Amino acid sequence: MTHPTNRPFLAWFRELLPRNQQAALDRYLAATIQEAFAVPGCPLCYLLAQKERRSLESLLWEQVNDPMTAERLAAARGFCWEHTWALVPAGAAVHSHLGVAILLERVLRDAYRSSHTPQSLERWLVPEEPCPICKWLAAAEETLLWTTAELARHDPGLLLEQVGVLCRPHATALAHLAPALPWAAWETRVAHTRPRWSHLERLAHDAGRRPWYLPQPATLPECCPHCLAAPPQRDRSWDWFLHQREPYAEGAALEPCLGHAGGEDFLRFRAALAELLDDLAAFIAAADYRFRGELTQGQRSSWLRAIARLVGTVPSAGVHERGRPSRV
Template identity: 30%
Template sequence: MAEPDRATGKFVAFYELIEACRQPGCPVCRRLTEGGRRHLDAMLYEQVTDPDTRRRLRASWGFCNWHAWMLLEIPGAVSGAAIIYEDLTRVAIERIGRLRRAAPARAGWLARLRRLGRPAAWSAAARRRHGRAACPVCLQCREAEERYAAAILEFVDDRELVRAYEVSHGLCAPHLLQVLERGAPTPGLDALVGRTLAKWAALRRDLGGFVAKHEYRNRQPFTEAEAASCARAVEMLAGGRAVWGNALHGARDGGSGAPGEITAASGAA
């Protein structure tokens, strides 16, 4: 939780952003990725068998795609992950088995002709899973994202933040727009946009340098910034890896930024 620094009125989120500005990529995407990993870590070592944690994970059918795969990347996580997923696998077997028993094994000739029967039972089940409870780590990330947006808006003129932002790669496009959407127009916010656009212009120059030096007759070495420019541009436009969603299943910019995606509905099928 963000606790105010009594001397300056600054919040933990402010200092976390300052720290993230020293790392490559969008500072907010960096913080959300690290925060999610820390939350998973804590869950693994403290709450693997906690009844509340299990109940929440059953309601959400486990972690979301982002955090489920992140879980496997945590060193030494596999035994805790296996305990969690043994329980979730059992529940999934029960849910689908129950539906299978309720669903007709074979549709009559008329239903087959009209392609009815099976789709009704199973599509209702698919809809219920679609409306499952949110991934508990995403819920934490969502709260954190709100705090970072609020800290950026509140301290947009703060010299410490301006200095830290100067050495960062700047906000990704989706996070910049998220902040702009939340804040009233102020000269400070306009200056943030100006600083970000200057970073994007520098990134474009690095990309140009990278492309030009790729030409086979060119023997000039890439600068460090040029070598990293393509990955930086991808992050600038798409946001940090997995932080923002994809459109495969209909959600545009789903991930942590689409309020409609997350519901508190029970995941019980």
């Protein structure tokens, strides 16, 4: 048996179970996966996108003031690039971006207090924990793959005859888990149907699910100039981002994101970050029923500027993406 440190814990643990327990499936999850295969597209991408949205909406609705959530986000330096930008539609879904402002104000204030020099900022930019949403989704994805493998072992037609077709990344992961499944027939099916797919369907098949939200520099109140000049890379977020990338809008403010602040006038960078924190504090205070007055345009857009300042506007600028090798 492969040493457990070299394998996903869940796969190793299942090998230790009695055979009758290994074969047991969560009936509700199995039925959910089978239903997802009846919908066009990758069924696992579809289910993961649903979980991602529920997780973010629940976090903004129920956990903004939870101390454990605050600790996790402090250790993770917030979320990854993809899930930080996903706060835009998640906030819209719960009809308020107040929770976004509260969560990101804490993270940015921690960065401000911890980063008095470019060197200390660079140390802060190394997360101690993974993005919490990515962590939850990775566990869910492993369970989905294992359950799909068991279903397909009993009924190979799940992969070959249903409307839904696994994307290439999920098919590759499933093939590692269950190499005996009819993968040659699956490849033949994909080759036969691919010419009928639209460009977006091909992109979804090759790259995987589309991020919930992708920033459009032309519509943002501020952009990082270094992000605008960043060379493109290859991964799922970049593939989708490049598909819909629009030019920068002339006249928008140019402020370096945290990931690109090391080469800037650092005193000016800290002053701009302090100003953003003041605007966030005003935006949060305006939610109090005792608030009197009117917010400035900068204060009203502070939650969106906080997203751009924290992770930048390209997928390689976020805390969790800096230094990650590009996919070849």
